[in-house]
Amino acid sequence: xxxxxxxxxxxxxxxxxxxxxxxxxxxxxxxxxxxxxxxxxxxxxxxxxxxxxxxxxxxxxxxxxxxxxxxxxxxxxxxxxxxxxxxxxxxxxxxxxxxxxxxxxxxxxxxxxxxxxxxxxxxxxxxxxxxxxxxxxxxxxxxxxxxxxxxxxxxxxxxxxxxxxxxxxxxxxxxxxxxxxxxxxxxxxxxxxxxxxxxxxxxxxxxxxxxxxxxxxxxxxxxxxxxxxxxxxxxxxxxxxxxxxxxxxxxxxxxxxxxxxxxxxxxxxxxxxxxxxxxxxxxxxxxxxxxxxxxxxxxxxxxxxx
Amino acid sequence: xxxxxxxxxxxxxxxxxxxxxxxxxxxxxxxxxxxxxxxxxxxxxxxxxxxxxxxxxxxxxxxxxxxxxxxxxxxxxxxxxxxxxxxxxxxxxxxxxxxxxxxxxxxxxxxxxxxxxxxxxxxxxxxxxxxxxxxxxxxxxxxxxxxxxxxxxxxxxxxxxxxxxxxxxxxxxxxxxxxxxxxxxxxxxxxxxxxxxxxxxxxxxxxxxxxxxxxxxxxxxxxxxxxxxxxxxxxxxxxxxxxxxxxxxxxxxxxxxxxxxxxxxxxxxxxxxxxxxxxxxxxxxxxxxxxxxxxxxxxxxxxxxxxxxxxxxxxxxxxxxxxxxxxxxxxxxxxxxxxxxxxxxxxxxxxxxxxxxxxxxxxxxxxxxxxxxxxxxxxxxxxxxxxxxxxxxxxxxxxxxxxxxxxxxxxxxxxxxxxxxxxxxxxxxxxxxxxxxxxxxxxxxxxxxxxxxxxxxxxxxxxxxxxxxxxxxxxxxxxxxxxxxxxxxxxxxxxxxxxxxxxxxxxxxxxxxxxxxxxxxxxxxxxxxxxxxxxxxxxxxxxxxxxxxxxxxxxxxx
Numbered sequence: 001x002x003x004x005x006x007x008x009x010x011x012x013x014x015x016x017x018x019x020x021x022x023x024x025x026x027x028x029x030x031x032x033x034x035x036x037x038x039x040x041x042x043x044x045x046x047x048x049x050x051x052x053x054x055x056x057x058x059x060x061x062x063x064x065x066x067x068x069x070x071x072x073x074x075x076x077x078x079x080x081x082x083x084x085x086x087x088x089x090x091x092x093x094x095x096x097x098x099x100x101x102x103x104x105x106x107x108x109x110x111x112x113x114x115x116x117x118x119x120x121x122x123x124x125x126x127x128x129x130x131x132x133x134x135x136x137x138x139x140x141x142x143x144x145x146x147x148x149x150x151x152x153x154x155x156x157x158x159x160x161x162x163x164x165x166x167x168x169x170x171x172x173x174x175x176x177x178x179x180x181x182x183x184x185x186x187x188x189x190x191x192x193x194x195x196x197x198x199x200x201x202x203x204x205x206x207x208x209x210x211x212x213x214x215x216x217x218x219x220x221x222x223x224x225x226x227x228x229x230x231x232x233x234x235x236x237x238x239x240x241x242x243x244x245x246x247x248x249x250x251x252x253x254x255x256x257x258x259x260x261x262x263x264x265x266x267x268x269x270x271x272x273x274x275x276x277x278x279x280x281x282x283x284x285x286x287x288x289x290x291x292x293x294x295x296x297x298x299x300x301x302x303x304x305x306x
Numbered sequence: 307x308x309x310x311x312x313x314x315x316x317x318x319x320x321x322x323x324x325x326x327x328x329x330x331x332x333x334x335x336x337x338x339x340x341x342x343x344x345x346x347x348x349x350x351x352x353x354x355x356x357x358x359x360x361x362x363x364x365x366x367x368x369x370x371x372x373x374x375x376x377x378x379x380x381x382x383x384x385x386x387x388x389x390x391x392x393x394x395x396x397x398x399x400x401x402x403x404x405x406x407x408x409x410x411x412x413x414x415x416x417x418x419x420x421x422x423x424x425x426x427x428x429x430x431x432x433x434x435x436x437x438x439x440x441x442x443x444x445x446x447x448x449x450x451x452x453x454x455x456x457x458x459x460x461x462x463x464x465x466x467x468x469x470x471x472x473x474x475x476x477x478x479x480x481x482x483x484x485x486x487x488x489x490x491x492x493x494x495x496x497x498x499x500x501x502x503x504x505x506x507x508x509x510x511x512x513x514x515x516x517x518x519x520x521x522x523x524x525x526x527x528x529x530x531x532x533x534x535x536x537x538x539x540x541x542x543x544x545x546x547x548x549x550x551x552x553x554x555x556x557x558x559x560x561x562x563x564x565x566x567x568x569x570x571x572x573x574x575x576x577x578x579x580x581x582x583x584x585x586x587x588x589x590x591x592x593x594x595x596x597x598x599x600x601x602x603x604x605x606x607x608x609x610x611x612x613x614x615x616x617x618x619x620x621x622x623x624x625x626x627x628x629x630x631x632x633x634x635x636x637x638x639x640x641x642x643x644x645x646x647x648x649x650x651x652x653x654x655x656x657x658x659x660x661x662x663x664x665x666x667x668x669x670x671x672x673x674x675x676x677x678x679x680x681x682x683x684x685x686x687x688x689x690x691x692x693x694x695x696x697x698x699x700x701x702x703x704x705x706x707x708x709x710x711x712x713x714x715x716x717x718x719x720x721x722x723x724x725x726x727x728x729x730x731x732x733x734x735x736x737x738x739x740x741x742x743x744x745x746x747x748x749x750x751x752x753x754x755x756x757x758x759x760x761x762x763x764x765x766x767x768x769x770x771x772x773x774x775x776x777x778x779x780x781x782x783x784x785x786x787x788x789x790x791x792x793x794x795x796x797x798x799x800x801x802x803x804x805x806x807x808x809x810x811x812x813x814x815x816x817x818x819x820x821x822x823x824x825x826x827x828x829x830x831x832x833x834x835x836x837x838x839x840x841x842x843x844x845x846x847x848x849x850x851x852x853x854x855x856x857x858x859x860x861x862x863x864x
Binding site for chain 1 (some may be wrong): 399400403404406407408409414420421425427431530531586587589590592595730801802805806809812813814815816817820840
């Protein structure tokens, strides 16, 4: 124990300049990430803003129970998981494929143009994106107009008002906005690959696909795994503002997720206890999933975050 | 930041957690003996009032900011009242919860939702106003009139005044609309029933199937986004339901989705869908998108607030082309299902929707109540609603705008030019921002005792305005007093049920309206009922019934 302590102090002394640099960040994390955790007690009491915690009635797991017993709970869970899983499959693979394609481009100027253009949608606010999507996908939108003109359909497809299209639309729109941005990480990981490895592969007769499979993918695997574990941790975060913008009354049965429910009841109705209980439940499940995935990745892929 | 504030305040218990009303404080108000032309006795020492306007989403135009500054300066000069006003740029209720949690709020808060008033009262942070109502608050009490008892809590105490109360009894809020010139072009058929309206819209559509730009048109279109909904509760009024409920003789409420009338109403709109004449984006349009469609003349008819066809129709057309024919505009109409006893489109809730409270931070609540009471007088109402009298500069244009004049002796008149402009619909609401901006602590929008004037500059002299006269005449039997129907005190269970019921109809009603066959319609209707039942519609019905019966008893006992 003493030895361990000594080692820690020695290591700290050695890295003191780095620790000094970290001080503002540590303070920030403590103040804005750890101190507010005290507020989680709200989930277990009937909280009234301004009232001392000691005067608030302790209700135990009432708000957790209320949420789970809510008649729309299963629908909320279904929507949240469905959209999250689509993001974790289709939405997760898209930036990797895109990064591989961009990496294959030889013309540097063209590569820069493609990369820049691809992440521009990320900076478009959801409100503006919503208007663009309405213009594209409404019954009188550009997409329906084109489909009607080329005779593929006889009547407009109600993309925005029929729930069955919502999950697909959500996934595609998210991909449009985020693929380029998410690919930056993979492209930068690929840029670190030793070109001699690729050249050696070519000498050995590897095709471009072979290079991707045996050189590039194994090199960026740790990045993929980290992204995957983080993604799994956020499985109960299936978007928020995009639903308020893209969703409407007709499609609510398909877009209403845990976060939008929590916003309506927790914030808009002022039930902070309920909102906090829902948030806490999500976080606990998220942490458990991160641990489990991390364990799985360590066992099977020999790569993990911690 | 929100979490940090809540956590800090919660652990510190900065609110104290009292359960009683704020303790009464002695008033130090001393009049100077000088009564100004508005009938207000100036205080000897400047009366300072800090106000939080919690209406939310405050994003003023430059002219509005100048207008507020003009008004606050005027108050200081003419009334010796120094008012400091803060506005909320985000959600008002969220801001109030944070204010309550942090203990950071001023003397007076306006636009407080009733649920938040309850919290302030429960925390002992709202001053009880009952003791003032027969003294310095007597004009407010008089304005509340027969509804006074409905403002009191179970212990007959008053903790707030409505920020905006009352109603213009003859002015409808909601109605059906039809294009006047097109209605004339099809021979001005009588519209007395839903069937007549359906036929008229389709006849217009047949005669004018496309816009002047060649785009297709729809007989009807809806809109739906936060705060703006084509609300079936209102639509069911054409079929004789009140505020979306069937109320039996004993005061029991049944939600529209469980009545024959509600089903018939939904089938009526489904018929437009089956014909292909209902805008297919009716349940996707937000209000702005709907306005764009409407101002492009793509919609033949609609149902909603009376003003939507003003600011989406002829006001736009006339601003783009001043030569727009006068008849190219919508008129507001009503109709009644043949089986309905009456039609109920505009429920007048005299109690208002938002409240003004004096908080425990106020050093002299009685003095503040004096000023609130001034706003309840006719001159206070005029100053608050009509703007500053005797002319105000329009920015730096060198020109002036004025709605009314008042001399040193208190003799007043509405400016004849302004009156003419209002009647001809040429009044510049943009310029009027420079003279408006008085904080609303208490406003009664009902017509004054003279039967002519009221708070809103553009809601007078209807009989001299052709279009308003048509609206008033067409909709005279559609207005009803909904004050006793309004559920203000709600338990947590009732609040959650209310939200869940709203979620349920919003998610399911559209499917019934857009059903493609009778079978599909019946299934959608069953789904709607089932969703409402799961959401707790019975809890809501019972709460509304009990509340209504209790309110009727209170009013009868008064």
